[in-house]
Amino acid sequence: MKQPRVKLREERIVTADLEVRSAADGQPTQITGHPVVYNRWSEDLGGFRERVIHGAATKTLGEADIRVLFNHDVNFILGRNRAGTATFADTASALKMTCQPPETDTIRDLVIVPMQRGDLTQMSFAFRTVRDEWRQPPDTLVKDGLWERDLLEFAMYDASIVTFPAYTQTDAQARDAMGLLDGLAGLDLRQISALITRLERGITPTDADIDLLTGSIAVLRSYLPDAPAAEAGHAPEPQAAGGPPVAHLRRLLEHKAREAGLAA
Numbered sequence: 001m002k003q004p005r006v007k008l009r010e011e012r013i014v015t016a017d018l019e020v021r022s023a024a025d026g027q028p029t030q031i032t033g034h035p036v037v038y039n040r041w042s043e044d045l046g047g048f049r050e051r052v053i054h055g056a057a058t059k060t061l062g063e064a065d066i067r068v069l070f071n072h073d074v075n076f077i078l079g080r081n082r083a084g085t086a087t088f089a090d091t092a093s094a095l096k097m098t099c100q101p102p103e104t105d106t107i108r109d110l111v112i113v114p115m116q117r118g119d120l121t122q123m124s125f126a127f128r129t130v131r132d133e134w135r136q137p138p139d140t141l142v143k144d145g146l147w148e149r150d151l152l153e154f155a156m157y158d159a160s161i162v163t164f165p166a167y168t169q170t171d172a173q174a175r176d177a178m179g180l181l182d183g184l185a186g187l188d189l190r191q192i193s194a195l196i197t198r199l200e201r202g203i204t205p206t207d208a209d210i211d212l213l214t215g216s217i218a219v220l221r222s223y224l225p226d227a228p229a230a231e232a233g234h235a236p237e238p239q240a241a242g243g244p245p246v247a248h249l250r251r252l253l254e255h256k257a258r259e260a261g262l263a264a
Contacts, residue, residue, distance in 0.1 A: 004047040020115040035125040035159035036095035048147035069160040127154040
């Protein structure tokens with residue numbers, strides 16, 4: 001079982017004590033939160049789970065020029081440590097962030113008001129791994145087990161208040177794409193969706209993944225017109241092996257595309 005691969009730039013989501021205090025008595029608006037939580041295992045990140053070890057942020061806090069952003073968008077900056085509009089404090093359990101967002105209508109409408117309403121409740125931090133340690137699951141758990149990763153040191157790019165967690169968003173996009181194929185016999189859409197998510201994250205496919213992919217391709221290929229008949233100039237309605245004609249497949253996809261808002 002190969003160790004999962006990770007990208008140069010990674011993002012992680014945290015739901016922990018994100019709050020905003022409105023300006024009062026001449027005091028600026030203040031946002032506080034914990035973009036990094038230590039020694040807590042993550043969910044399945046695509047073949048592995050991880051925990052951030054206390055001390056992993058110590059060096060980057062002393063060296064990096066860290067921004068606080070909205071949705072990791074550099075056009076919406078809420079604070080910056082070198083400008084004194086954001087501070088990061090290392091505690092035993094988490095990295096605490098405090099920032100003073102600009103008093104503009106744009107930031108108020110996009111960030112402050114949605115936070116006050118409870119629409120924005122999560123943070124994410126973007127980073128590059130400097131040092132980590134991996135552990136392979138025991139042989140008895142290889143099929144269903146997850147690799148374990150300890151993140152020992154990272155270089156932090158930014159902390160962001162986010163509308164959607166990065167990985168949940170990726171999973172949802174994969175589900176939406178595969179949802180267009182609901183109703184086709186012979187396709188395990190849940191497994192295909194999970195496989196696509198793992199491949200998007202750079203996880204090396206297993207033999208079972210390859211079998212799933214090649215089998216799914218075979219099912220989809222069965223919907224193609226018969227090549228010899230097409231070359232002979234015949235134009236019968238192409239029929240899928242054991243399935244509906246291609247025209248029906250096309251109508252099914254168009255209908256589901258309209259339902260998903262992907263077509264007019």
